[in-house]
Amino acid sequence: MKLGHDPKLLSFRDKIRAYFENDYPKVILAKTASGASLTTAEVRRAEMALGERGWLASAWPEQYGGPGWSIEEQYIFDEELERAGAPTVTPMGVVYVGPVIFTFGTDEQKAQWLGGIGDGSVGWAQGYSEPEAGSDLASLQFSAVQDGDEYILNGTKIWTSAAQHADWIFLLTRTSREAKKQMGITFICCRLDQPGVTVKPIITIEGKYYLSQCDFVDVRVPVANRIGEEGKGWSYSQYLLGNERTSYARIGGKRKQLADIRAIASQIPTGGNQRLIDDSFFSGRLCEVETRLDALEITVLRVLTAVRDGGTPGDEASILKIMATDLAQAITTLFLEAAAEHGNRKFADSVSPDWTGDAAFAAPGVANYFGTRAQSIYGGTNEIQRNIIAKRVLGL
Numbered sequence: 001m002k003l004g005h006d007p008k009l010l011s012f013r014d015k016i017r018a019y020f021e022n023d024y025p026k027v028i029l030a031k032t033a034s035g036a037s038l039t040t041a042e043v044r045r046a047e048m049a050l051g052e053r054g055w056l057a058s059a060w061p062e063q064y065g066g067p068g069w070s071i072e073e074q075y076i077f078d079e080e081l082e083r084a085g086a087p088t089v090t091p092m093g094v095v096y097v098g099p100v101i102f103t104f105g106t107d108e109q110k111a112q113w114l115g116g117i118g119d120g121s122v123g124w125a126q127g128y129s130e131p132e133a134g135s136d137l138a139s140l141q142f143s144a145v146q147d148g149d150e151y152i153l154n155g156t157k158i159w160t161s162a163a164q165h166a167d168w169i170f171l172l173t174r175t176s177r178e179a180k181k182q183m184g185i186t187f188i189c190c191r192l193d194q195p196g197v198t199v200k201p202i203i204t205i206e207g208k209y210y211l212s213q214c215d216f217v218d219v220r221v222p223v224a225n226r227i228g229e230e231g232k233g234w235s236y237s238q239y240l241l242g243n244e245r246t247s248y249a250r251i252g253g254k255r256k257q258l259a260d261i262r263a264i265a266s267q268i269p270t271g272g273n274q275r276l277i278d279d280s281f282f283s284g285r286l287c288e289v290e291t292r293l294d295a296l297e298i299t300v301l302r303v304l305t306a307v308r309d310g311g312t313p314g315d316e317a318s319i320l321k322i323m324a325t326d327l328a329q330a331i332t333t334l335f336l337e338a339a340a341e342h343g344n345r346k347f348a349d350s351v352s353p354d355w356t357g358d359a360a361f362a363a364p365g366v367a368n369y370f371g372t373r374a375q376s377i378y379g380g381t382n383e384i385q386r387n388i389i390a391k392r393v394l395g396l
């Protein structure tokens, strides 16, 4: 796959770049750049801006409302979105549950749910983890008991991202305790605004609210909200996780962060005519991270090419997940070091008394540093990904 020289792709890139520069809501870009959290109305606005052009569900087949882009075009779109500093598309709808619905759902379910996911008007959350079931997800206890044409749901889901913005949640539930634990799991969709559901905020280390605990007490949902067969939810959940783990790469955003670090480090004085970028220890690590990003990009393109040719992300998605999240942490660590050096120099009069560098970049950078620590936990921890690679990829 070659992205750089094809005139058709270059003009596609120009079109997308011009959209983000001229037509994408500027208020959303400004708020995201400040590091502040978007409100629910702003999340909807950001996603509906893409949805009204048919670009939100950029990887969906055209028959379900996707734009019909090639893998290369999807990749360029993601790069340009990140380059522009637009918020990452909330993945729970378009990346996670949407493909499960159009792959395993009934025609009625496709008609009911895909439109609102694809146009950005309806938010979704992912209800997998429980207080006692994280890495060992198959031991989940959240129960769904059938009563006529309804299921009655009871239990707790935790670490639920973006539940405060979501209208719906897709849940892994236990419908049987007799068989092997993976066999008794059923995939059910539920509205979050119905009686018996309580969404409680969890405040993260960076002082933000994007995680919740969701409690369900005798919540009734139609059996028609079950995706696929009862007891087969585990296989749908693993299909979804393959897509989830592949989606972490975010190459464009990482390139932008590295360019920002380079620009900041080129300004911070470290004595004489030297700048931070001249420090061989700092710049050596920056180059190393840039090289790792190139390697990640090549790996992503290889996986996407395999998917285009009819494969699935499969267990190799675990390799991408580790590479992408380790790299995200290395980048935000360098950013934090640059911010710390900036602070040191600002107050070290003897080094550069007249230097008045602007420190506005530092606060979102610090929040990002903490935010990326969580990346090696969610989507299945990186230790679990290493177990998967050892067993299922290397056959050890």
Ligand SMILES: Cc1cc2nc3c(=O)[nH]c(=O)nc-3n(C[C@H](O)[C@H](O)[C@H](O)COP(=O)(O)OP(=O)(O)OC[C@H]3O[C@@H](n4cnc5c(N)ncnc54)[C@H](O)[C@@H]3O)c2cc1C
Binding pocket: 125, 126, 127, 128, 129, 130, 131, 132, 133, 134, 135, 136, 158, 159, 160, 161, 162, 211, 374, 377, 378, 379, 380, 381, 382, 383, 384, 387
């Ligand atoms: C920011 C964030 C967002 C999240 N969003 C969602 C969401 O939207 N929906 C959702 O359902 N969940 C979400 N999660 C939950 C996430 O998927 C779990 O936290 C994760 O799967 C780990 O489970 P746990 O927290 O129970 O840790 P545990 O499973 O208790 O693990 C604790 C530690 O033990 C290690 N460990 C456990 N088992 C093994 C093993 N067999 N071999 C080696 N090491 C092991 C783990 O790697 C980890 O270091 C989110 C988590 C975070 C931090």
